[in-house]
Amino acid sequence: MTIVKPSHFVVVPLGMWGHLRPLLHLSLNLLHLHSNLHLTILIPPSIKPRVDSELKSNSFAHIYTKSPSNSGTSSPDKNHHLHHYHKTDKEEQEKENKAIVDRLQIITCISEEFELPKEWSPETMAKESMDYAKTVPLFLKSLLSEQHNLDHTINKFQDIPPNFMIFDTFQAFIPDVMKSVMLEIQKPMVPLIAFVPSNASATWHHFAKEENGGFLYRMIRLVEEDIAKGRDPLEAYAEHSFATYGQVRAVPGLPTKYDYEWWPNMATVPMPPQAFIPILPSTKAVNDEIVTGLICPTAAEIEPVAVEALEKELGKRIYMVGPQFPDSTWAGQNPERKAQNEDDGRVYEFLDKMKGKYGSKSVIYVSLGSLFFPAARPELIRFILQTLKECSFPFVFAYASALASIPEDLLEELNVQEDACVVKFAPQWDVLNHEAIGYFLSHCGSNSTAEAVIAELPIMAMPFTADQGEFTALLSEIYKVAIDLKQIKTFSKPEFNKLYDGTIVEGTEAAIKKELKDTFEKIRGEEGKNMRQRMKDLKAQVRKSWENGRSKQDMLALGRCFE
Template sequence: MTVVKPTHFVVVPLAMWGHLRPLLHLSLNLLAVHPNLHLTLLAAPSVLPKVESELKSTSFAHIYTPSPTTSGTSTPSLGASASASAGASTDAHHTSSKEQQQENKAIADRLQVITCISPEFDLPEQWDPATMAKEGVDYAKTIPAFLKDLLGKEHKIQGINNKFEDIAPDFLIFDVFNFFIPDVMRAVSCESGNRVIPLIGFVPSNATASYHTFAEEEKGGSFAKMLRLVKEDVAKGRDTTEAYGEHSFAAYGQVKKLPGLADKFDWPNMATIPFPPGTFMAVIPSVQLTDDENMTGLICPTTAEIEMEAVEALEKDLGKRVYMVGPQFPESSWIGEHPIPKASNAEDEKVYRFLDDMDEKYGPNSVIYVSFGSIFFPVLRPEIIRYILQSLKQAGFPFLFAHASGMAQIPDELIKELEEYDDCCIVNFAPQWDVVNHDATGFFLTHCGSNSTAEAILAELPLVTMPFAADQGEFAALLTEVYKVGIDLKQVKTFSKPEYNKLYDGTVVLGTEDAIKEELHETWNKLRGPEGEVLRTNMKKLKSTVKQSWVNGRSKKDMLALGRCFE
């Protein structure tokens, strides 16, 4: 029997669940594909409860299953911090050989989650934007010490039991919006006298949006242009925060030609969300990583085969390897297994009961699921939500609305108005994977975040798209215009500069109540007719392409290559 040398990688995520979740799933899938790999995840405390919940979910029961020759296993160590030592798991079985012990380990035995925060940071009872911002600053200041210990000669972390201290880290994956990581790693490596291990950036997006974000300005790169304009203004004496507020996701009426997509005017942000300039100050400098010699590659958790032109353009512009690893889900999700849902709270029970009732009353594919994720919401135009929900009621369409965003503003009178409508369910949070896979769910009105689009594809669920910002416009265009698996709402689009309200296909966005309601009425009729079935058929075909890539296509090849990137 050939024994493979144990290897170790470190993950530095962003404390945003939409970013961390696919990175966590990627990490677990890498452990499954590469039995010699071990993982250390350095997490901020605000996301630790969600990480723990995800690891304990039925979808990941397999990570605790030992190999056939093993009689027992252990659970991953969670919640260790700089100020207190956590009880890291110990191997449940011992052999006379480290190599044989390595062969017998379950995935959970090769995983540890360490909370990175300073002893001075007071953990709040409830997290809000202000405490999250403070946590981000503390996390950035604390990370260097953890990385220094992990990369040191003894790999001992002060006050914490590092269960992999006999395995030096071989490579590191970091969220690209933690753009300070390469500088930290260079400083740490210089101090320890070691070379900088391979650094792989992670962006929870597709290749098209990544190209739009990170390409050179003359090729349509948005971050490069924003950063140049900010620097020019600051050089003239303008306040930095004010400059970021002016130029972040601004529209100038210029045509953007993105690989594989129809031309668009600027891809402007929907001016419905009051993003503070500090948000952009924290992410836009990440464009400078494209020239960083120590960032050796970029990971996109999407499928190359559905946007190959963009993948080739991105690799050419970056001059780096792009790992198109595909959507990240447990193996059971790919083969169609879906455990019987178990409610963890009263809202879950409400959702499951409603979907079961609608399935019995109207049959399969009868419900529209409406959700814009945990962040995005039309805060500055809440009437859009009223128009959507009222139009669904008027059309007699059963719907489930989850308004999980911390910025959500749902008028009490609207909720009361809808209480009399038996065929609707309104909750703060819905167990989305269970919802999209329920027989009663027929369509998904979504902002087109990367997690939501991936779940919709695997569930073969057609879309109605309402993108807000970031990469959502590119996802929506790819899905509705290229693969025709959804309908994009146009009259709800809101521009920071009204003079740019004409879309490149000639559509004029009026944005009035009448225009929005008319479009919604037409959309619901299309979903109920032959066009809705065409969308469903097209989504099945798209899912087949994505799955084939995961089984033996580019996604599988890049998963294999990523686990050996340090060789």
């Protein structure tokens, strides 16, 4: 009998849920696939409650279940991963079949000087980020040195030194930290794998060299040139971050567009220049010689041209691991809904009522994610919701973004509308999989896109920036499972009013509402049925990749990347 040696990997995530959630799911899926793997996740304190909540959700019930050979033992406590793991006789311990949670430890990285706030704000989050960057190296050194005590935290995997590390690309300090730590403890470098919560085309667009069409390197050059001339750094970042110039920009595997079309509503999101400063060093991290590979949580089979271009551009192993969900989700086994708060209860009650009133697949879910919102043009939300009302289209609207500010008169108008449900936060996965939901108006972020595909929902797309333009182009123009809302686009300059396909963006209330009405009519008719079927076909491709295609092979290879 072959005995597989225990292995251990460390994950350094970003404290933004849109980044952390897919990385958390990826890590747990690796544990599920590789029974020899053990995992340490280093998280900042602000995100710990949400991580704990996610792990205790019904979707992850399987991580607490021991294998059938141990079915007679009592099921582990859901907080077991927070406790010290006491070993029994070593030979007996090796025979024990562990639950996945027994191979997981979550460590909150915080210094003694950092005072936890009663409420988190942008200021306290910025302080936490700096404290995290200062504290993580100490924990990494302790883990790699096989220490038992990690700054008063027990390392239950002391006897299993880390074999590899996965880090979010926006934690760009990690490669330099690892060089310093490994030199200090006199050990050979372990493989470092960068994680990008995006698809291959957007990753290429971000990280390709400027001469090949990448835009981050152009931003870096322009900012550095301005600063060298004596310009204030914040002014330089404000001008050049995601700036567009009306140039034609081709992205591998996607239709050609003007550069401003890739960030079509960036002008509506008032983000300070400080928000962009941490993004630029990620180019150096991805291209660092000690970073041996890069992970994208999308399926290679649905964007082969972009994957090939990305592999050629970076010269590294690209792990196209596919959207990260538990196996039960792929099998269509959605856990029983359970309201966690008053808003959840309102949403569930509303959807049940709409299913009885209008039937299955009759309601549209409107959500632009937890970060982006057209704060500089709030009337766009009013146009969308009013048009839904005029079209007698029942809807759930969740405005989770901190930038969201809904006019009181609009809220009052919607609160008395029988076919409308407006909440700050909604349990998105439960909503998308409710029988009453038939459509999704989305910003096409990575997580929302993956969930829409799995739920087989046609999409109306309102992308803002980051990778949302690439996801929208892939869904609307390649696979035709989404409709890109064009009149609602808001570019940075008035002269940018023409799309590469010849569409003129008028942007008036009349033009926007006409397009919305036409779109709502289309998706509720024959075209909507065709889009739903195409989405089922797309899901089938992605699922096939997960079960026995490139996604499965890359998940297997990732768990053995240190061999």
